[in-house]
Amino acid sequence: MHVTVVGSGYVGTTLAASLADLGHEVTAIDIDETVVETLNDGSAPIHEPGLDELVANHAGDRLTATTSYEAIPNSDLTFLAIQTPSNSDGSLDLDALAAATEMTGEALTNAPRGEGRDADDRHLVVVKSTVAPPALTELREALASGLGTHDVTAAADDSDGNAADRVELATNPEFLREGTAVTDFRDPDKVVFGTEAGWALDRLESLYEPLTAETDAPIVRTDPETAMMIKYANNAFLAAKISLVNDLGNVCKEFGLDAYEVMEAIGLDDRISERFLRSGVGWGGSCFPKDVSAIIAASREAGYDPALLNAAVEVNDHQPDRLLGLLDDHVDVADKRVAVLGLAFKPGTDDTRNSRAIPVIEGLLDRGAEVVGYDPVATANMRERFPDIEYAADAAEALTGATGALVVTDWDEFAALDEELETMAEPVVIDGRRAITRREGIVYEGLTW
Numbered sequence: 001m002h003v004t005v006v007g008s009g010y011v012g013t014t015l016a017a018s019l020a021d022l023g024h025e026v027t028a029i030d031i032d033e034t035v036v037e038t039l040n041d042g043s044a045p046i047h048e049p050g051l052d053e054l055v056a057n058h059a060g061d062r063l064t065a066t067t068s069y070e071a072i073p074n075s076d077l078t079f080l081a082i083q084t085p086s087n088s089d090g091s092l093d094l095d096a097l098a099a100a101t102e103m104t105g106e107a108l109t110n111a112p113r114g115e116g117r118d119a120d121d122r123h124l125v126v127v128k129s130t131v132a133p134p135a136l137t138e139l140r141e142a143l144a145s146g147l148g149t150h151d152v153t154a155a156a157d158d159s160d161g162n163a164a165d166r167v168e169l170a171t172n173p174e175f176l177r178e179g180t181a182v183t184d185f186r187d188p189d190k191v192v193f194g195t196e197a198g199w200a201l202d203r204l205e206s207l208y209e210p211l212t213a214e215t216d217a218p219i220v221r222t223d224p225e226t227a228m229m230i231k232y233a234n235n236a237f238l239a240a241k242i243s244l245v246n247d248l249g250n251v252c253k254e255f256g257l258d259a260y261e262v263m264e265a266i267g268l269d270d271r272i273s274e275r276f277l278r279s280g281v282g283w284g285g286s287c288f289p290k291d292v293s294a295i296i297a298a299s300r301e302a303g304y305d306p307a308l309l310n311a312a313v314e315v316n317d318h319q320p321d322r323l324l325g326l327l328d329d330h331v332d333v334a335d336k337r338v339a340v341l342g343l344a345f346k347p348g349t350d351d352t353r354n355s356r357a358i359p360v361i362e363g364l365l366d367r368g369a370e371v372v373g374y375d376p377v378a379t380a381n382m383r384e385r386f387p388d389i390e391y392a393a394d395a396a397e398a399l400t401g402a403t404g405a406l407v408v409t410d411w412d413e414f415a416a417l418d419e420e421l422e423t424m425a426e427p428v429v430i431d432g433r434r435a436i437t438r439r440e441g442i443v444y445e446g447l448t449w
């Protein structure tokens with residue numbers, strides 16, 4: 001099939017390159033000329049393991065990039081993978097996505113009919129960006145406005161040549177994790193198609209057929225709004241699961257118990273499962289914080305304030321304070337050098353968005369500490385946020401002379417730290433991820449153990 005992907009950020013690039021790898025002809029559209037050039041030169045504009053290789057394999061062949069929307073009418077379907085930044089109340093700023101949706105409509109209306117369309121001249125617009133279900137109404141309106149009509153129906157199974165009847169808006173949420181997005185795409189837990197139009201569903205099924213044929217991933221077929229809610233409920237559930245584990249972990253700590261021993265046992269209950277039970281300094285990244293805030297904001301807008309989701313955020317916001325509180329119990333860090341080990345929001349990525357390291361560093365600076373941060377790959381990104389703190393080339397350098405070390409990301413290499421811990425001025429280690437294995441000869445505190 002011929003596919004257009006509008007937006008070459010994290011999700012769009014992974015999708016475009018992965019669809020090319022499945023055998024489709026993919027045109028990636030982005031307004032940023034540098035991104036377009038990077039893709040056409042055969043490199044990925046973002047860091048994601050395995051992505052550079054996919055782009056290099058298919059660029060100039062099945063994967064091309066452009067700044068023009070002209071490719072849209074000649075493709076079978078268009079994915080919208082445009083950023084939706086958060087407003088201060090957690091709700092999403094849909095301006096860029098709505099503008100891209102409208103431009104997609106315009107491109108479909110204006111362009112001469114080309115090859116590659118089906119006999120009915122239909123086009124499927126698939127929202128890949130995560131938006132709250134009520135926002136789909138706004139996107140349908142944007143599409144209709146671009147098409148020059150005000151009536152993009154939810155289900156138009158027969159075509160009379162009218163632009164609105166031949167264009168359908170569907171959703172197809174993504175569940176990719178950073179650091180494993182390429183392999184997650186190839187081996188998903190589920191694929192979710194949100195459309196009520198038969199022809200649109202057929203088109204999505206054909207698109208994913210090379211993938212669904214090689215995995216046993218179940219396909220969930222539902223309406224566009226429910227598909228988006230599945231995405232939000234999925235992420236909110238996982239984020240709340242970790243917050244519940246952190247809440248219980250804090251209780252364990254107060255009782256002098258080891259939360260990991262407790263969680264290992266409750267994970268044996270297959271209704272709970274052993275995954276996502278790692279308590280500590282909390283969740284960060286681009287998805288959980290943003291998605292939980294967005295679904296809370298959209299729900300409040302609709303008149304319901306979701307108590308448990310609010311609590312999940314509150315627990316998460318509080319975990320860095322608990323970590324700092326444990327440090328305060330042992331040392332006064334004013335004017336002292338303190339090491340922060342791990343700056344990325346999780347291991348395996350250079351992404352520092354909503355990393356728990358941010359509130360931890362802020363808390364240390366508030367205490368007057370001299371902060372030295374270390375991360376194997378995320379230093380450059382954290383430097384943009386905190387240009388004035390010191391960054392070490394390795395963990396050993398960060399620890400040398402430090403009064404206290406806070407572990408924020410569970411990079412594997414921290415498990416091997418041993419003699420390096422002896423070079424600290426005061427070897428007080430507060431571990432927010434259960435990453436450190438050495439205990440002897442140092443003051444060691446686990447956040448929930």
Ligand code: UDX
Nearest residue numbers: 174175176177178276277278282283284285287345346
């Ligand atoms: C997540 C979802 O897993 C993915 O399905 C969705 O599409 C995007 O959001 P990602 O943000 O890449 O993916 O990371 P993930 O591995 O899920 O971790 C999220 C955060 O939770 C990290 O900060 C991690 O450190 C934290 N976490 C995870 C815990 O604190 N404890 C755990 O047991 C698991």
